[in-house]
Amino acid sequence: MDILVLIKQVPDPEALVEIGSEGKDLNIEPKFAINLFDEYAIEEALKIREAHGGKVKAITLGSAKAIEALRTAIAMGADEAMLIEDEGFAAGDGYNTALVLSRALEKEMFDIVLCGRQAIDADRGEVPQMIAQFLGLPHVGVVVKLDIADGKTVAESAFEGAKEVIEVALPAVFTAQKGLNEPRVPLITGVMKAMKVQIPKLTVEDLGLTRDMAGPGGSKTKILQYLPPKKRPAVQFIEGEPAHAAAEAVRILTEVERVI
Amino acid sequence: MDKVLVFVEIKGDGPRKVSLELLCEAARFAQNGRFSVEAVCIGRLPDAARDKLLSYTEKLVHFTDPELAVYSPEGYARALAGYAREGGAKMVIAGATGIGRDFLPRVAVLLETGIASDVTGANWLNEPMTFVRPMFGGKVFAEVVFSTSPVILTVRPNSFAMGEAQEKGGEYIEKTAGISPDTIHTKVVRVEEASRDTVDLTEADLIVAGGRGLKAAENFNLIEELAGAIGATVGATRSVVDAKWREQADQIGKSGKTVSPKLYIGAGISGAIHHIMGMDTSKVVLAINRDPNAIIFNYANYGIVGDLFEVLPAMTQELKKRKEG
Numbered sequence A: 001m002d003i004l005v006l007i008k009q010v011p012d013p014e015a016l017v018e019i020g021s022e023g024k025d026l027n028i029e030p031k032f033a034i035n036l037f038d039e040y041a042i043e044e045a046l047k048i049r050e051a052h053g054g055k056v057k058a059i060t061l062g063s064a065k066a067i068e069a070l071r072t073a074i075a076m077g078a079d080e081a082m083l084i085e086d087e088g089f090a091a092g093d094g095y096n097t098a099l100v101l102s103r104a105l106e107k108e109m110f111d112i113v114l115c116g117r118q119a120i121d122a123d124r125g126e127v128p129q130m131i132a133q134f135l136g137l138p139h140v141g142v143v144v145k146l147d148i149a150d151g152k153t154v155a156e157s158a159f160e161g162a163k164e165v166i167e168v169a170l171p172a173v174f175t176a177q178k179g180l181n182e183p184r185v186p187l188i189t190g191v192m193k194a195m196k197v198q199i200p201k202l203t204v205e206d207l208g209l210t211r212d213m214a215g216p217g218g219s220k221t222k223i224l225q226y227l228p229p230k231k232r233p234a235v236q237f238i239e240g241e242p243a244h245a246a247a248e249a250v251r252i253l254t255e256v257e258r259v260i
Numbered sequence B: 001m002d003k004v005l006v007f008v009e010i011k012g013d014g015p016r017k018v019s020l021e022l023l024c025e026a027a028r029f030a031q032n033g034r035f036s037v038e039a040v041c042i043g044r045l046p047d048a049a050r051d052k053l054l055s056y057t058e059k060l061v062h063f064t065d066p067e068l069a070v071y072s073p074e075g076y077a078r079a080l081a082g083y084a085r086e087g088g089a090k091m092v093i094a095g096a097t098g099i100g101r102d103f104l105p106r107v108a109v110l111l112e113t114g115i116a117s118d119v120t121g122a123n124w125l126n127e128p129m130t131f132v133r134p135m136f137g138g139k140v141f142a143e144v145v146f147s148t149s150p151v152i153l154t155v156r157p158n159s160f161a162m163g164e165a166q167e168k169g170g171e172y173i174e175k176t177a178g179i180s181p182d183t184i185h186t187k188v189v190r191v192e193e194a195s196r197d198t199v200d201l202t203e204a205d206l207i208v209a210g211g212r213g214l215k216a217a218e219n220f221n222l223i224e225e226l227a228g229a230i231g232a233t234v235g236a237t238r239s240v241v242d243a244k245w246r247e248q249a250d251q252i253g254k255s256g257k258t259v260s261p262k263l264y265i266g267a268g269i270s271g272a273i274h275h276i277m278g279m280d281t282s283k284v285v286l287a288i289n290r291d292p293n294a295i296i297f298n299y300a301n302y303g304i305v306g307d308l309f310e311v312l313p314a315m316t317q318e319l320k321k322r323k324e325g
């Protein structure tokens, strides 16, 4: 089984995010991590390799700094990695990201593509499905279980309340959800290896694309401005003994807010 | 007139609430006569669901190919994109449900256009239209504009208000998309429906959530009783799910579900940012925590500083008293 894992370096979940220059850009505290859901994807790829052999290759589209995410994947146990270095495309919309990655995938041999179900920065959750469509492949989204046995691949997808058990023909794309596995912590030997390994880089031109496609004229959607979330008014404490406060809370919700 | 397609989803015997919300919102912005709205249903459509939909839309198009009887991202995307192309639709809208978010990105690729996912607000009458969607778990919002057509959107449930059903029913049209079985490479072997009859968290109007302050799985009956008294859905924090007190499906937050109810009651929840990210678009928030400095109070409209083991049963009792009185 040859497995490609598509990962993204994102700001750490705790990083401060502030709106800058009158809504035109974001000031993000420079702390980075592998996207949470991508860690499940890497772990699952390693598990499949352990059971069935083959190789695991991690691929990212990002800035030069994103190579750190690839080193983490290697430290966890990935065999190879590849960086598609382009800040413009990396900051672009889902369509362009999927376009670049699908072009890169056309040059690879693989049975399985694993991705996280959503990147926790842009929160789009679009790219894996788009890649599948670009390549004419099936996908199974929000996967919490993946079984490969006797030439059959069966994935369990957790859409909201229901669980769907889906049989899929390979090659296919899967998006990993929390619950799929417990991502391993890299061993020190892995970290040493990852520091030394040479990671090849590609440019979008290598993939037959041009940089201006990611510019304002080339992308399908663009962000006009960033807006702050609606601020909630300061909390109003409901005082008194528990029984009294509880009754008062019920009164407010029923008579003032009229939500129940 | 610009054609707008609203993909409608069926759950059980009826349309999903978000589908009706979108039909109502589309009817509102179409009032100026610039747009014509069609509902599109793919696959199973019980009579009751069809009748209900027809009281919310002027036209319902139903794709009945046997290959589309159960959901597949490949099949649904082809059918919806094909119909959008055929009719020259300017906009395709679906709920940001599990299924909506799963296959609409494929529709965008088939139509060589962009998509805005999990939209929470829209300026339909701006030229060009703009859409607002959360990023970074709701820490900021982005206003998005399309440079290509059609516009493809998935819209978060509870973002737009429900309207009234219409007296006169709409037109119903059956169609086939001509999907051949070999274009679908997935096969649903089994579906395990959630074992409960309450509304899913993502669509719920009312939510009562509990955290580690509940101390044990069995104490969640206090949360369930309060939820039962108001017809709310139960939610939980990650700590509680990791401790196996509640199922994964109940988790609210960054690595769980994003909810937007009219009322969110949280008890014994500290208010970690990862949890807040999943519930900060709730309209009214009531937090119950014995620690007056708990962070959740920063994200609440109302707070009770007290022991949840006293406050929750007292609320349930007060609600029962009011019902009887």
Ligand SMILES: Cc1cc2nc3c(=O)[nH]c(=O)nc-3n(C[C@H](O)[C@H](O)[C@H](O)COP(=O)(O)OP(=O)(O)OC[C@H]3O[C@@H](n4cnc5c(N)ncnc54)[C@H](O)[C@@H]3O)c2cc1C
Binding pocket: A013, A036, B210, B211, B212, B213, B214, B236, B237, B238, B239, B240, B251, B252, B253, B254, B255, B256, B257, B267, B268, B269, B270, B271, B272, B273, B274, B275, B278, B288, B289, B290, B291, B294, B306, B307, B308, B309
């Ligand atoms: C990458 C990442 C992703 C995460 N994703 C999520 C997510 O999706 N959802 C999520 O919820 N968390 C998530 N977390 C975990 C999150 O950071 C918190 O650890 C978690 O939300 C805390 O859960 P809690 O509030 O139930 O527990 P605690 O933080 O332990 O809080 C318990 C609260 O109960 C109060 N309490 C105790 N006893 C009583 C009583 N008798 N009466 C009243 N109050 C009482 C305490 O004062 C305290 O405030 C994530 C963490 C990480 C690192």
